[in-house]
Amino acid sequence: MAQPARSTAVEPTDAPMVWHGWGDPTQRHGLPAGARSFLEARIGPLGTPRTPVPLEEVRVGPCALDTAARAALIEVVGTANLLDDHRSRVEHAGGKSYPDLVRRRRGEAVTAPDAIVRPADHGQVQRTLEVCVEHRIAVVPFGGGTSVVGGVEPERAGFEALIALDVGRMRRLTSVEPGDRTATFEPGLRGPQAEALLAEHGLTLGHFPQSYEYATIGGYVATRSAGQASTGYGRIDDLVLGLRCATPRGELRVGRGVATAAGPDLRALLTGSEGTLGILTELTLQVHPAPEVEHHEAFVAPSFASGAATLRALVHAGAAPHVARLSDEDETGTALAQIGGARARALRAYLRARGIRRPCLLVLGWEGTPAQVAGEHAATVTALRGRRVVGLGTSAGASWAAGRFRGPYLRDELLDHGVMVETLETATTWSRLGALYTAVRAALTDTLRRRGTPPLVLCHISHVYPAGASLYFTWIARQEDGAELEQWRAAKHAASQAIVDHQATITHHHAVGIDHRDWMPDEVGELGLEALRGVKDRLDPTGIMNPGKLLPTPDAPGGPATRSTPAGPPG
């Protein structure tokens, strides 16, 4: 039944991502057949294709790094590791959010870092920060550059200059303790690189966010990431055992003794700190035996609510598999449309015969030894008894696994067709999930319909917990020509307001960055922000670390009332 575990065995690469989109453009395959007509039937006629401006036409600002600061940085990292060519600056001009791509594609990167500094180790990171404090240079920590929330936006915040501190040279697996199932990583290892090194020891981290191919270990922890198999292996928060962090005030090391009652957990203060306190330079994480086999299987639930109740039953029975994803009716319909033709018709007829008219796809995935997978699969099947689900077998499940990291490439295709596609994610308790789902869908649909660009809104549950689950929304609509960012902002703000009004979290795994910072007062209260500012004051008193991220500036005009938006020229 189970197959060799290989759906996450991606070939590691050091190559940078393309500056205007995701990953390696040679991996793009165009829009799926039939996608255009499917979309036009739902969101209206698409315009003419649009392509990004050529790289040389992208505007960056003049380099603000003065001679003394430049020399001091070069003294730390060497001439070869201070980059300030046009391409490098554009490649580090931000992350991969929808607003990032809209601006980059039209040639806007005026806020690009003045230079990219690439330290080799903790000591060089520490000395780089000392130089930056002395010369009043803002520091944007840069790992994979995959942030979709503005987490690596070069916000100068009044500093003389700004560098991206790229940890890409720090990519060693520094130690492994197989008997403890722990491993210590440098921050710049990308997901597949880390997995390849762990595989030599028969181990896995088991962390597979959609950004896995380019995201780094340091980024996982800095953003409090969750991966596609985190129901089985745990969120990154659960895996952090020890951290070494270079801060402007010096080294901070936390995480003694596996489990402790020695005061508040300072690992939790660094996890999710988004580079605002310092740079994570060594990360000791819990790892797991590498799975020998994996098995993905698809089911269909008769409604999203019914499928959610089934997921809750699985987790409460201790029978939730490593991967557990439930698509709503519209996301399932979109997936079926991509299958298309006679196969989709046959499937719909098969389901109709079983009373299911608006199916919701449920993908479950197990990993481990053959015996573990067999045992856990059996437990899940037992827990599914009496629940209204119809099995579709393994091919739909395997097809999800095969395409698990493809989503971001599809976004580039849609952008080429003048289509906005954006995602957001939240989480709440099981008891509040239905109301939250309805409210966010309505906020997105109403807002975009009012603007004359009716959206297709898709949703899935991808992470389940005893107390609740995540909701991951995708919305797709025609771009408003010349008002792309206002359009995006209106939809994002409406959805975010619906989320906080329903006591849900503003982000389940994308982090805060810039896009969510103005909802942080709703999330943790003004006093919660004060607590975080208190920490920042002590570790980063000059405020050079990743300015403008995570924490709304208390006295800035972009406070909660106005819900400010990413820096950059007006859209």
Add this chain to the structure above:
Amino acid sequence: MAQPARSTAVEPTDAPMVWHGWGDPTQRHGLPAGARSFLEARIGPLGTPRTPVPLEEVRVGPCALDTAARAALIEVVGTANLLDDHRSRVEHAGGKSYPDLVRRRRGEAVTAPDAIVRPADHGQVQRTLEVCVEHRIAVVPFGGGTSVVGGVEPERAGFEALIALDVGRMRRLTSVEPGDRTATFEPGLRGPQAEALLAEHGLTLGHFPQSYEYATIGGYVATRSAGQASTGYGRIDDLVLGLRCATPRGELRVGRGVATAAGPDLRALLTGSEGTLGILTELTLQVHPAPEVEHHEAFVAPSFASGAATLRALVHAGAAPHVARLSDEDETGTALAQIGGARARALRAYLRARGIRRPCLLVLGWEGTPAQVAGEHAATVTALRGRRVVGLGTSAGASWAAGRFRGPYLRDELLDHGVMVETLETATTWSRLGALYTAVRAALTDTLRRRGTPPLVLCHISHVYPAGASLYFTWIARQEDGAELEQWRAAKHAASQAIVDHQATITHHHAVGIDHRDWMPDEVGELGLEALRGVKDRLDPTGIMNPGKLLPTPDAPGGPATRSTPAGPPG
């Protein structure tokens, strides 16, 4: 096989603990038969019995609360809820650590709070704190008063007066969401009270520290507690979903959305904050279905190292039961001596025939539905195959369960006989566990032997994790007449130094309080302390909240160099 789950179904009580020792003295049964001769053979001849002074002879300081402050507090809580009688002050003069009991028994309570204030709800707590800020009154949060590390020591730290803020009136289960398996508690519920209320909904918190009968929910979270079944149900850190906290700066509410990436986890900042930031007034925790049955079973391992390897194998196989405890050779020998006589001789012969001369007792316990217990028991037994353990059956396991909360009473018996008994706990990785064990034992043994009071040192593992385990040490020695506290301090300091020298944590579940605060620089570094101070500055700028706990004062004479000791008159 399994029995109805009732070993934790303790009759709830509101009665305060006896002022000079543990719990309800009518529950004491004297030293076990043969204990005296067993001890004398190991630690030397015991002196004459000693009893605590009568309550009326206990010295407390004059009440420093001025008329205006007293009136302001009474305006908040009412006359009946401000207590300043002699008995109440003595009962709130500290916790239940060994130094606490030594001082209390000889009549020293000069630092007792000026008054005990008992608010009814969050609003009254908040207003009490406002009065205390205004009148410069230090506030010691008081739950069960079970701290064994000086966590509720009345340290005045230069304030005009000091109150104990007793949360004993706040003991409602305010809400339950069975579908989310969550419950919201007020802080003053004692363990058995909380369990009795949850049982009405078929639920359990599953948190059973040895202090369970008197410890409170608020105290569990404030001290980052772990319970005897935490291998199954999780440490309290794992169960905290949401917290409401009254701070001197106002209300702080954290914990939206079940799981989040919205910045650092502020729940982790309050969990383990030991009352230094505010008072937890509402706690939303993950709960579990109440177990229908429980099953405890005993095994014997041929050595502590072999038993530890077996526990590691169980946790790595995902087959560690709810309760997993391994006693070392001396702790097992002490337990066998308590059985005594023909039964113990027969057992030793049985084990010798199986090649085990110095047995190590392993107690495993499963809880759940009959099907769960049967399934998990079978998984454990499978994982035990090929490991060198000998089964002893259920009676020794059930006997552990029956006595699971008796330890503190035995301490009072030993104190009556002039015997020091103290415990400390730590944790580290599996790969470092053996060296840590040896070093702490040697530190305790050498220190006390040099003082002419050779100790009996016992140890067990009580909590296991994928990466490592806890070590819980008990040491027993004759008290040094008139130098009880110096003797204790010498042993405690030697053991603590051994712990930090081995990169282990200074406390696995007892918390920091006063006794461990001078090792906090080893635990989290000076910069880690700075981070915590940054938070405290923002939430408690006047510093009234539980002064002297958790954080060493940076400029006080009792800094890391001198390893200061609890306040109070010289011993």
